[in-house]
Amino acid sequence: MFKKLMIGMLAIGLIAVSCKDDDDTISVANAGEISGGPFEFDVDGEADMVSGITLDDTNAFGTSSTWIVTDDQGNILGLPPTLTAVEGVNFDEAGTGTCLIWYARYNGTITGLEMDMNANDVTGDFDLSNSITVIRNQVANAGVISGGPFEFDVDGEADMVSGITLDDTNAFGSGSTWIVTDDQGNILGLPPTIMAVEGVNFDEAGAGTCLIWYARYEGTISGLEMGMNANDVTGDFDLSNSITVDRNQVVNAGTISGGPFEFDVDGEADMVSGITLDDTNAFGDNSTWIVTDDQGNILGLPPTLMAVEGVNFDEAGAGTCLIWYARYSGSVTGLEMGMNANDVTGDFDLSNSITVERNQVVNAGTIAGGPFEFDVDGTADMVSGITLDDANTFGDNSTWIVTDDQGNILGLPPTLMAVEGVDFDAAGLGVCLIWYARYNGTVTGLEMGMNANDVTGMFDLSNPITVTRNCNTSSGVLSGGPFTFMVDGTPDMVSGITLDSSNATGPNSTWVITDDQGKILGLPGTLAMVEGVDFDAAGAGVCFIWYLRYENGVEGLAMDMNTSDLKGCFSLSNSIQVTRQ
Numbered sequence: 273m274f275k276k277l278m279i280g281m282l283a284i285g286l287i288a289v290s291c292k293d294d295d296d297t298i299s300v301a302n303a304g305e306i307s308g309g310p311f312e313f314d315v316d317g318e319a320d321m322v323s324g325i326t327l328d329d330t331n332a333f334g335t336s337s338t339w340i341v342t343d344d345q346g347n348i349l350g351l352p353p354t355l356t357a358v359e360g361v362n363f364d365e366a367g368t369g370t371c372l373i374w375y376a377r378y379n380g381t382i383t384g385l386e387m388d389m390n391a392n393d394v395t396g397d398f399d400l401s402n403s404i405t406v407i408r409n410q411v412a413n414a415g416v417i418s419g420g421p422f423e424f425d426v427d428g429e430a431d432m433v434s435g436i437t438l439d440d441t442n443a444f445g446s447g448s449t450w451i452v453t454d455d456q457g458n459i460l461g462l463p464p465t466i467m468a469v470e471g472v473n474f475d476e477a478g479a480g481t482c483l484i485w486y487a488r489y490e491g492t493i494s495g496l497e498m499g500m501n502a503n504d505v506t507g508d509f510d511l512s513n514s515i516t517v518d519r520n521q522v523v524n525a526g527t528i529s530g531g532p533f534e535f536d537v538d539g540e541a542d543m544v545s546g547i548t549l550d551d552t553n554a555f556g557d558n559s560t561w562i563v564t565d566d567q568g569n570i571l572g573l574p575p576t577l578m579a580v581e582g583v584n585f586d587e588a589g590a591g592t593c594l595i596w597y598a599r600y601s602g603s604v605t606g607l608e609m610g611m612n613a614n615d616v617t618g619d620f621d622l623s624n625s626i627t628v629e630r631n632q633v634v635n636a637g638t639i640a641g642g643p644f645e646f647d648v649d650g651t652a653d654m655v656s657g658i659t660l661d662d663a664n665t666f667g668d669n670s671t672w673i674v675t676d677d678q679g680n681i682l683g684l685p686p687t688l689m690a691v692e693g694v695d696f697d698a699a700g701l702g703v704c705l706i707w708y709a710r711y712n713g714t715v716t717g718l719e720m721g722m723n724a725n726d727v728t729g730m731f732d733l734s735n736p737i738t739v740t741r742n743c744n745t746s747s748g749v750l751s752g753g754p755f756t757f758m759v760d761g762t763p764d765m766v767s768g769i770t771l772d773s774s775n776a777t778g779p780n781s782t783w784v785i786t787d788d789q790g791k792i793l794g795l796p797g798t799l800a801m802v803e804g805v806d807f808d809a810a811g812a813g814v815c816f817i818w819y820l821r822y823e824n825g826v827e828g829l830a831m832d833m834n835t836s837d838l839k840g841c842f843s844l845s846n847s848i849q850v851t852r853q
C-alpha cells in the first residue's frame with residue numbers, strides 16, 4: 273500500500289501545477305480504476321499470462337495512456353500499450369518475485385516514464401491507477417529435454433540412446449536425477465547423469481516402451497525410488513517432458529558356439545560335435561538348423577542339434593560349409609533346400625555361423641578281395657577277383673604295391689592286371705600285402721627295397737589284402753629197425769628200411785643221417801646209398817636216419833649243420849635209430 277500512498281502524493285503535486293481550460297475549470301490526469309487478480313503463478317518454464325483485467329475509465333482523463341508493469345519497488349519492467357498487450361505478457365520469464373500492473377493517463381510532456389526508471393519518479397501531468405499484484409513463486413522446474421524418440425529391436429544386441437540434450441535455462445531445484453520408467457510411470461532406473469542414461473542397455477528390458485525423464489527437486493521428497501511410480505512422487509518435485517524408447521520384439525536366433533571344424537575329404541565319415549546354443553535372448557515360434565555352402569546356398573535343414581551332429585560332411589566333397597541356427601515366426605519363404613539363406617523373407621533371423629572346412633586330400637579308396645592263402649609248392653599262385661572302389665579316390669597318379677608284412681616294398685605292379693599276374697609261389701614262405709596307392713606331385717620312397725610306411729609327399733594307401741604263403745611239404749613215413757651194431761671192425765649196414773611216400777609232397781628230397789643231437793653226419797641221396805653206409809666206421813654212439821622233402825630255398829641243409837637250424841619249407845619224416853655199441 274506504500275505505493276498507493278506515494279502515487280496519491282504525486283497526484284496532489286500535479287494538481288498544483290495544472291492548467292485551467294477555457295471555462296476556467298481545472299483538469300488534471302486521472303487514470304481511473306482497474307480490476308482483476310490478484311494473480312499467482314509458479315515459475316516453472318511454462319508461460320503464465322494474466323486475464324480478466326478490466327478498466328473503469330468513467331472518470332479517467334488524460335490525452336495519453338499506457339499500461340505499466342513494475343516490480344514491487346516501482347521499477348518499470350514494461351510499458352504494454354494496451355490491455356491486450358498486458359494479457360500477452362509472460363510473467364514466467366520474469367523469474368520469482370512480485371510484479372504490479374498499473375494503468376496510467378497523462379497530459380503533455382512527462383519525464384521518467386520509460387523502461388528501467390521508477391514509476392514513483394515520473395514527473396508531469398501524470399496519474400497511475402490502482403495496481404494489480406502478480407506473485408511469481410519459484411518451484412522445482414526440470415527444464416526441457418530433447419532427443420529421440422528411439423526405436424530398437426530386442427535382439428540380444430546392446431541398444432543405447434545418444435544425442436539427448438537438456439535445456440536447463442529455467443530449471444530450478446538443488447537436487448536432480450534422470451529417471452527411466454515404463455509407459456505406466458513405474459520407475460525402472462535412476463541414472464544420476466546423462467552419461468549414465470546413455471549407458472543403459474534398453475535391449476535387456478525386453479519388449480515394450482520406456483520413457484526417459486529429467487527431474488529437479490527441493491528438500492525432502494518421497495517415492496523417488498526403484499519400483500515406485502514417478503506419478504506418485506510427493507514434495508517439491510518436477511519432471512521434464514519425456515523421451516520415448518520403443519523396444520520392438522523381433523525374431524532372434526541367439527548365438528551358437530563350437531568349432532571351427534576342419535576335415536579331410538578322404539572317404540571317412542566326418543561329423544561335428546560340441547556345438548552349443550545360447551538361446552537366452554532367442555525369440556521365434558519356430559526353429560531349425562541350416563547347413564549352407566559359403567555362398568549361403570542351403571544344403572540341408574537338420575531339425576535338431578543331434579541331427580546336425582549326425583551330418584557326414586565328408587560326403588559334401590571339398591569346400592566350405594556353414595552351420596547356422598534359425599528362429600522364425602509365421603510364414604517365411606525361401607527356407608528350403610536349393611534356395612539361399614540370404615533370400616529368406618518373413619519374420620526370420622539367423623544366428624552367427626560355424627565354419628566347416630573340407631580339405632581335399634589324396635585318397636586311395638578301398639580295395640576288396642581275398643584274403644588269399646597259397647601253398648609254396650613250386651606251382652604258380654596268382655590272386656584274382658580283386659576290386660577297387662574308387663568312388664571317393666583322389667590323386668593324379670596311382671600304382672599298386674606289394675609289400676611284406678613289415679611294409680617293405682617287394683613290387684610296384686602298375687595295374688590290377690599286373691597284380692593278378694604276380695606269382696606269389698616264387699616269393700617263398702611268408703605273408704605279402706597288396707595295396708592300392710594314389711598320389712600327387714613328387715613323392716619320395718616309392719620304390720623297390722624301400723618301406724611303404726616311409727613314403728613322403730601327398731600320398732595315400734588303401735586298405736591291404738593279405739596273401740599268406742604256407743609251407744606244404746610232407747616227407748612220408750619210414751619203417752624198419754631200430755638197428756643195434758657192435759663196433760668191432762666189421763662193416764655194419766642197415767637193411768629192410770621202407771618208405772611210404774604216398775602222401776609225401778615237395779619237389780626235392782634227400783635222406784639225412786644225424787647224431788643224437790641233430791648234427792648232420794651225412795646226406796645220402798637214395799635209400800640204396802643209406803643202406804650202403806658202414807655204421808661201424810662211425811664208432812660207438814647213436815645215429816638217426818631221416819627222410820626229408822623240401823621246397824627250393826631251404827637253408828642249413830649241409831654236413832655238420834643241425835636239423836634244428838633248417839630254414840625254409842621242408843618236412844622231416846620219423847627217424848630210425850641206429851645204436852652202435
